[in-house]
Amino acid sequence: AQSVTQLDSQVPVFEEAPVELRCNYSSSVSVYLFWYVQYPNQGLQLLLKYLSGSTLVKGINGFEAEFNKSQTSFHLRKPSVHISDTAEYFCAVSVPGNQFYFGTGTSLTVIP
Amino acid sequence: DAGVIQSPRHEVTEMGQEVTLRCKPISGHDYLFWYRQTMMRGLELLIYFNNNVPIDDSGMPEDRFSAKMPNASFSTLKIQPSEPRDSAVYFCASSSRQGTYEQYFGPGTRLTVT
Numbered sequence: 001a002q003s004v005t006q007l008d009s010q011v012p013v014f015e016e017a018p019v020e021l022r023c024n025y026s027s028s029v030s031v032y033l034f035w036y037v038q039y040p041n042q043g044l045q046l047l048l049k050y051l052s053g054s055t056l057v058k059g060i061n062g063f064e065a066e067f068n069k070s071q072t073s074f075h076l077r078k079p080s081v082h083i084s085d086t087a088e089y090f091c092a093v094s095v096p097g098n099q100f101y102f103g104t105g106t107s108l109t110v111i112p
Numbered sequence: 113d114a115g116v117i118q119s120p121r122h123e124v125t126e127m128g129q130e131v132t133l134r135c136k137p138i139s140g141h142d143y144l145f146w147y148r149q150t151m152m153r154g155l156e157l158l159i160y161f162n163n164n165v166p167i168d169d170s171g172m173p174e175d176r177f178s179a180k181m182p183n184a185s186f187s188t189l190k191i192q193p194s195e196p197r198d199s200a201v202y203f204c205a206s207s208s209r210q211g212t213y214e215q216y217f218g219p220g221t222r223l224t225v226t
Contacts, residue, residue, distance in 0.1 A: 034214060043116075043203055043217035044155075090155065094213045099168075100145070104154045 002027040004093050006103035013081055014111050021076040021106045023091030032094040033074040035065055038105075039087045047089070050074060061085065086110045116218035118204050124224045130192040133221045136185055137206030145215060146179055146189050147203040155203075161187065194225045 007022040025031065032051050036044040048059025055067040065076045074091060091103040117136040125131055137144050145160040159169040164181045172179070176195070181187040191198055201222050205215040 032213060036217075043219045044205075044215075045217070046214055049214055092215075100157070100213075100215055102155050102157075 002031065002093050002095055002099070002101045004091050004101050004103040006089075006091055006106050008106050009104065010107045010109070012109045012111055015083055016080045018079050019077065019081050019085075019108065021089050021091075021108065023074045023076065023103060025072050025074065025091075025093045025101075027072075027093060027095065029095060033065075033067060034092040034094065035059065035063070035074070035076050036090040036092060036102075037061075037087050038090065044090060047076070081108075081110045083110050083112060116204055116206055116216055118202075118218035118221050120221060121219065122222045122224075124226065125194055126226055127195055128193045129225075130190065131194045131198075131223060131225075133189040133202050133204075133223070135187045135189070135204030135218060137187070137204070138208075138216055139185065141206035141208045141216070142184070143207045143209070143213075143215075144181060144187050145205040145207075146187070147205065148200045149203060149220075150200045158189070191223075194223075196225045199223055199225050 003026050005024045013019045034049045035047040037047050038044045047063050048057050050057045050067045058064045063078050065074055067074050086109055089106045093101045119134045142163050146158040148156045158171045159179045160167055161181045177191055179189045201220045203220045204218045207213050207215045
């Protein structure tokens with residue numbers, strides 16, 4: 001079975017500071033990895049995804065994530081956050097065959 | 113494409129009433145998912161369909177919940193009778209095996225049961 005763990009439920013960070021949101025997964029088979037963002041009162045929107053190839057994946061809004069197979073991690077990073085990045089972030093794992101597993105989410109709050 | 117469409121966007125109903133939520137997936141997608149999101153439980157998968165057939169409904173809370181997908185472009189999630197604890201945001205998402213299985217979410221239906 002697959003599972004996703006987001007280690008931090010809430011992350012406050014000052015504007016223009018860097019941020020890292022952590023995600024670890026467990027799976028006995030190869031998986032696809034995703035990060036979604038949910039702005040207040042909206043649906044989930046895909047930020048970036050890892051399918052294969054380069055372990056460093058770049059997404060929208062300046063976010064990037066690195067797949068680390070040995071540590072089974074897929075942490076999300078941004079070198080300088082903006083107020084508009086305040087949102088809920090979800091890590092997800094997909095097994096080909098299409099079952100999706102979402103983490104519990106990390107609430108990012110950017111402080112002016 | 114217009115993306116995943118959900119209706120209504122907001123629903124307020126009284127306990128005991130029947131509630132029907134609707135979803136139109138992205139054209140060509142063969143998977144459809146229903147999720148529920150609450151502060152207490154986070155994002156929960158209720159049920160998903162492949163080619164209009166329910167594959168896994170283990171997340172459906174109880175018999176008061178039912179979901180159907182009569183054709184490739186329409187699905188409903190029904191709650192009968194509704195209870196206050198059903199208050200949540202319900203999301204529909206769709207995906208395609210022809211792509212990379214990423215899910216595309218609708219804007220959600222905010223359900224309030226008083």
